[in-house]
Ligand SMILES: [Fe+2]
């Protein structure tokens with residue numbers, strides 16, 4: 001079975017009811033990139049969406065953030081967390097529900113999002129372990145979104161994606177390897193990056209999604225793309241969730257060499273990741289709501 005990637009692309013791009021991010025989320029992400037934004041503006045925007053405000057407060061008061069006192073208002077959450085962390089929290093709180101309304105497919109959606117969350121925490125832990133703490137929150141968002149193209153295929157092209165998943169399982173292959181064969185190199189990474197671009201999310205996020213299986217090709221946002229590539233593999237290594245196949249991809253050798261990934265790195269980043277996951281039960285329980 002070989003498909004014309006051009007035709008498939010056109011088919012996907014013409015889907016009318018693709019999942020959207022709540023407008024308020026897109027607005028907030030845009031505002032946070034604006035240097036003149038202040039905490040009060042961001043707080044007001046979040047408060048426009050009561051369901052989102054509730055989820056954000058629940059998350060910031062969870063063990064994951066570990067604040068000693070309860071944070072009672074969105075305004076204080078923005079001030080205490082800072083813009084970067086609040087952006088991650090908002091994306092996490094809204095993303096799962098955006099996809100819940102879509103048609104049912106073949107993927108186990110809870111395990112899929114567990115994998116995505118695991119990869120997000122893995123990407124963050126890789127960034128921190130490699131000394132790029134300032135990129136950790138962005139890497140988290142990239143990890144959260146990296147496989148979003150699989151959900152699009154699963155929910156909107158199940159007649160194509162179902163057999164891809166089955167073939168991958170039967171042959172012990174990665175979904176991305178089967179996609180590349182069947183769709184001539186057009187894979188979930190390309191579909192996901194197109195969706196994220198459509199949501200008007202920043203370019204670095206688009207690149208992280210697009211490049212997570214081919215990080216060596218990226219000069220721009222090179223570190224971020226690499227962190228998401230590593231995070232995906234770390235999540236698989238410790239068995240968090242399932243991204244649609246059971247195999248573990250190899251780390252790209254150029255990335256291993258460029259970032260000097262050695263035993264010490266793996267020990268540190270895996271320990272950090274396991275600790276994060278242990279604290280994240282509120283995040284995980286949000287997946288089943
Ligand atoms: Fe992937």
Ligand SMILES: [Fe+2]
Nearest residue numbers: 119147232243
């Ligand atoms: Fe993945």
